[in-house]
Structures are given as C-alpha cells and as structure tokens.
Amino acid sequence: MKYLCLIYDNESEWQKFPKEVQDKYMGEYMAFGDSIKKSGQYVGANQLQPSHTATVVRSRNGKVSTTDGPFVETKEQLGGYYLVEAKDLNDAIQVASRIPSARSGAIEVRPIVERNAA
C-alpha cells in the first residue's frame, strides 16, 4: 500500500533555529530520505514553501475565488510530505516515526486510495 506522510511542524519555531541547527536537521532529513530509498519504500517527497505562500482557491458556480493563506490556521503547519510504499499501517507508522519532524511536530499518515486499472 501507499501512504502519504504529511509533516506538520511549527514553522515559526523552525525559522528561529540557528543555521547550524537547521543544517543538522536537513542532514537528518537527507539521511532519512536515503534510508527509505535504500529500503525501496520511497515513492516521492517534497518540502513545501512556508504556509504564508499558500493560496486557497475555490470555484463556485463557475466563479473562482482566491484567498490568501492556508486552509485552516493551526499551530503546526503542513511543511512537506513523503509518499511511501509500506506493507501495512504498522510498517507505515514505523517509517513515519523516523521522520525527523516526528520528534518536534507530528506526522499524519494517510493511506492512498488504490484504484484498479480495470
């Protein structure tokens, strides 16, 4: 099964970290990414620009409305994701628990809907 591991963390805290702490964090992310590539669980990943760059788009009766900011204001923001291949939820939880931000923020693990090519 495929699982999307959504990384929620406090981005203002993150921005306050000194450069060497940020570098250490990035190093951990690189190591984590390498480990799941090696194990064959990596499907895709991206880091997102901070949430103030977000735009919310809605289309109602053919009229498009565009508003600023993330969909909901929360203490922890969506900062990136990993798309992983895992045997089952326990396996996915095991992977998610090793994402560096699991220690400071939280990881939401969501199964991907599998559609058969029938």
Place this chain on the structure above:
Amino acid sequence: MNEDNAAHVRDRVDAIYRSDSRRVLATLIRLLGDFDLAEEALHDAFATAVEQWPGKGIPSNPSAWLISTGRFKAVDRLRKSARFESADGEVLDRLQARETPDHGEEGVEDDRLRLIFTCCHPALSADAQIALTLREVCGLTTEEVARAFLTPASTLAQRIVRAKSKIRDAGIPYEIPSLSDLPDRLDSVLHVIYLVFNEGYLASAGPELTRESLSAEAIRLGRLLVELLPEPEAMGLLALMLLHEARRAGRTSSVGDLILLEDQDRSLWNREQIQEGVTLVERALTSRRIGPYSLQAAIAAVHAEAPDTASTDWAQIVALYDVLLKAEPSAVIELNRAAAIAMRDGPETGLQLIDKILATGELVDYYPAHAARGELCRRLGRVSDARAAYTRTLALVTQEPERRFLERRLMELDSRR
C-alpha cells in the same frame, strides 16, 4: 425429517455458535483478509450447518467444518459478485493461493490473539477498540455493547462500522505485534480484557448477575497474553480476574440473590483459582514495575486468603489502596478505600469519607457509592438515612439480583422502625 432430531441439531448448533463462533471468525478474518467478508462467511457457514447437519450428521470437528465451509461460501460469494473483475478478483486470487488453511489448535489460538491486537490497535479510538473487541472477539450483540457503554445502539453500530472500515482502508495488519511494539500495545489490550471480564462478572443489565462464559473468555485471553508476554501487569490482570472469579460461587445464592462479601460462605470459593491468582500476584509484585492491575490483585488476594471479614487484614488493604490511588487517582478507588477504612476504623469514619467524595459531585450517579453509604448508615442505626441511600441506589441499579437485594434491605429497615 425427524423433528426431534432437527431440534436437537439446532440446539447443538446454538451451543457451538456460543462456544466456537469467535474462534471460527478469527480464523476466517485471517483467511479472507476482511472483517465483513468473514462475518458474512460465518453466517453462511452456520446457516449451512442448520440445513445440512440434521441429514448428514454433526461433523467430528465442527469448527474446522465451519471454517472450511465459511471460506468456501466466501469464495463462492466473490465469484458471483458483480465486482468480480476488480477488487474481488484480487481477493479471490489471494484466497485460492492459500489452499491449505491451518486448522491446528495453535493456529486458532494465534488467530484470536491477532484479532484482539487488531481490535485494540492504537490507530483506532479507545471507544472503537473496546466496542470492536466486545463485538468481534467476545461476540456480544451491538445492544449488549451499547449497554456496557451507556451509549445508544445506533451510535455503537456506527462506531463499529467506522472502526472496521479504518482497519480495511488504512491497512491495519492482522497480526500479533513485534516484540518491540508489544509492551506499548499491551496496555490497551489489558484494559479491554478487563472490561470484557467485568461485563461477564457484573453483566450490565438483565436477570442474570453473571455471564460466566464472558469472564472465562477474558481469563483465557489473559492466560494467552501471560504466556506470550509475561509482563507483570498481564500477570496482575490475570490474577485479579482469577481472584474475582474464585468467589463467583459464593457471590449469589441458589436462587440468584446477591450475597455480600462478609456473608459469603468462603468454603464455596475456588481454592485452585485463588492459589493460581496468589502465585501470579506474588510473581507480579516481585518485578520493579508494579501497576494498577497487580495492586488490585494484591487487594483481592488479601480478601481471598482471609478466613472471614473480621480477621481480614484491613490495614494492609487500606495501605494497598493508598499505593493504588497514587498510581491511578480515581474517585472509584477512593470509594473503595473509604469502605476499607470503614472496616478498619469503624463506619463513622468511612461514612465521612464517602460523603466527602459525593460532595465533589463525582459518583453521584454511581450506585455502589449510594449502596456503600446505605450500608454504613444501617450499621450506625441511622435508619432513615439508610432508607434514603438504598432508595437512591435502587433507582440507579439495572440488575435484577441487585434490585432484589436492595428491596430486602429496605424491608428489613422497615421492620426496624
């Protein structure tokens, strides 16, 4: 067809349903990989048994027969299904790849453990874990589970449906957790098992005071856990259940009336279960991780080993409650501690403590609090206070034997006026 024979077979099928349906279900879930599919298969298998057994006779191993019939029926159902081309086709392939299902006793026990760990998976809400375990592992009806939860049956049914769809869609595996995850996963399992035991020991409503098979089921699950993971708290819980279970024969009279601990004929207590319970408590208490179940078991052991109420070591019981309160602060434990203090220091002191607890607003709808209050007032000769407390209790109890007990107490008080 011989009608007597048909009726006899039907009785046997009912008995087998009660004793074996959960084991069969647990194995069918493993074989079919889906809760709903397995439940349908279980129904189909029993329906087929009712049809075929009167003519063909009852098979020598009914569970194995039910498992292979259920599995066959599920495959049949999938074949006929309109969605055969897609998802069901995959399930079917998987099923047909496994032609020799394991019917051994060992495998069946493992399946039950798989089922309970899956039902108690931490990705499910606590409410869902308990509801699902009582429904799937213990086979309670949705109504029984709802009563145990004090929740409307419709809410409960929805909770179970959601939990099952989460198991399926989120890919919660049907397995016993790895050794490294086991301790973490154990807590929720212990909690659920204890609730199951209590449902059997103090059935939430109805004419029967106890439902022996449920308690026996909880004890069996407890044993299996201790075997798999000899963690102190698993032993503590098993000991606690055994020590309660040992008193079962003494708890009710021949006509099903409730008998208080102090009035019980202790020769009726099951010495074998007490011995086993005490040994387990001792083992649990020698560990450095003493938890709430072990402490409650230690309290039960003090009761079990005392020849009567008067010579019970109440000081030790109070001391154990003190430790328990530190480990797990709760108003119910405070109430029990108050009752023990009443035995150690006299009813007046106990009553003051109970009134203090009730004054906080906690336990005002918890009938044992009012029952304990009534009992202490009665001992103090405060007849009208005792009457008021018992009347309040009567309004809160849902069980027939307890109702009868309270009515008797009230009549005794009337005659004292």
